[in-house]
Amino acid sequence: MSGTNGTSGTVTATRAEVCAVACAEAFRGDGEIVAAAVAGFVPMLGSRLARSTFEPDLLTTDGGPSLSAEAVPLGAAAAEVEGWLPFRDHLWLVLNGRRHVIMGPSQIDPYGNTNISCIGDWERPKRQLLGVRGGPGNTLLNTTSYWVPKHSPRVFTGKVDFVSGVGHDNGAHEIRVVVTNLAVLDFATPDKRMRLRSVHPGVTVDEVVQNTGFELAVPGDVPETRLPTAEELRIMRDVLDPKGLREREVPS
Numbered sequence: 001m002s003g004t005n006g007t008s009g010t011v012t013a014t015r016a017e018v019c020a021v022a023c024a025e026a027f028r029g030d031g032e033i034v035a036a037a038v039a040g041f042v043p044m045l046g047s048r049l050a051r052s053t054f055e056p057d058l059l060t061t062d063g064g065p066s067l068s069a070e071a072v073p074l075g076a077a078a079a080e081v082e083g084w085l086p087f088r089d090h091l092w093l094v095l096n097g098r099r100h101v102i103m104g105p106s107q108i109d110p111y112g113n114t115n116i117s118c119i120g121d122w123e124r125p126k127r128q129l130l131g132v133r134g135g136p137g138n139t140l141l142n143t144t145s146y147w148v149p150k151h152s153p154r155v156f157t158g159k160v161d162f163v164s165g166v167g168h169d170n171g172a173h174e175i176r177v178v179v180t181n182l183a184v185l186d187f188a189t190p191d192k193r194m195r196l197r198s199v200h201p202g203v204t205v206d207e208v209v210q211n212t213g214f215e216l217a218v219p220g221d222v223p224e225t226r227l228p229t230a231e232e233l234r235i236m237r238d239v240l241d242p243k244g245l246r247e248r249e250v251p252s
Helices: 015-026 041-052 087-095 135-141 205-210 230-240
Strands: 006-008 011-013 034-037 066-068 081-084 099-103 143-148 174-180 183-186 195-199
Touching: 011 015, 015 041, 015 099, 015 143, 015 174, 015 230, 034 041, 041 099, 041 143, 041 174, 041 230, 087 099, 087 135, 099 135, 195 205
Parallel strands: 034 099, 099 143, 143 174
Antiparallel strands: 006 011, 066 081, 174 183, 183 195
């Protein structure tokens, strides 16, 4: 096991593929709800991988209003549509907690509060970002996870400049996991503070700690993030992402 690749027996996976499997695992046990992976290629691949393997009831879309009968390759339209999901119906699902969304934070704090609105003081920000968009509704009403393609203290900060999505200390429904290019983090602590769940193959605990701008809860024994199975690699490489778009977000 070396560099950014993970190897176990005859299975060799890139870091991007390890991250995609970690995003897929975020949906394990969700059943028949909408998977809304809006933060990039890797979480989108993860949601479709979960649908193709251990979560067959998961509802995935073509990136638009069509619920796809099968998990759609990245960048492709749904060949067979099993349902229509216009915006008004999508909002009903949000309001009734029938969605698990993976978003991408510009900043995230120890309790899962996130910022996608601005950097700096609200009255005179240094940089204007997206605005709160769906952050408040997602985090208050739906299961939410996050994808961070570059784990750094600029993203993992002790206090966010503006709360766009609420964390566990502000009444979040459930912030399940944060998957990054280095590790998987969760909030399985008594006070719902961020915890290091696993490190990706080739990454050390110290590397994650040094790239986090606050004190993480670190168990005594931190396991490695699981590798994809040979079948999961086949599905990712040959079916869902033959163009290798995942490698653009997490280069090996």
